[in-house]
Amino acid sequence: MAGNPLTDPNWAPELADTIDKYVGVVRDKATRKAVVVVRALVFGLLIAVTAVVALVVGIILAVKLLQRIVNVGGWIDADSSVWVSYMVMGVLLVIAGAWSMAKRSAKTA
Numbered sequence: 077m078a079g080n081p082l083t084d085p086n087w088a089p090e091l092a093d094t095i096d097k098y099v100g101v102v103r104d105k106a107t108r109k110a111v112v113v114v115r116a117l118v119f120g121l122l123i124a125v126t127a128v129v130a131l132v133v134g135i136i137l138a139v140k141l142l143q144r145i146v147n148v149g150g151w152i153d154a155d156s157s158v159w160v161s162y163m164v165m166g167v168l169l170v171i172a173g174a175w176s177m178a179k180r181s182a183k184t185a
Contacts, residue, residue, distance in 0.1 A: 139165050 142161040146152055152160060 135165070135169075 139161055142164055143157045146160050146164075147154055147157040
């Protein structure tokens, strides 16, 4: 008797295949999208933190390099080369900030 699930020998495999199919559909529609969003969030935060650290280290390196360049001529002593490099780097960063502020919004006609 094929209508009775207790006597049908294919009942268990067919039920397992049906459950597997529907679980796969639910996983594809819900879980995969959530995994993509979480991965994008995690990698985005990782890239943002790395970029900030690289920017800070780059500025420190630029200041130290500028101190060495200013001190190379010998006409400025080591103490003066520090504040000269700070002033030059400060001016460069102020100019970069002013340029960024000018570009922050679109101009209206």
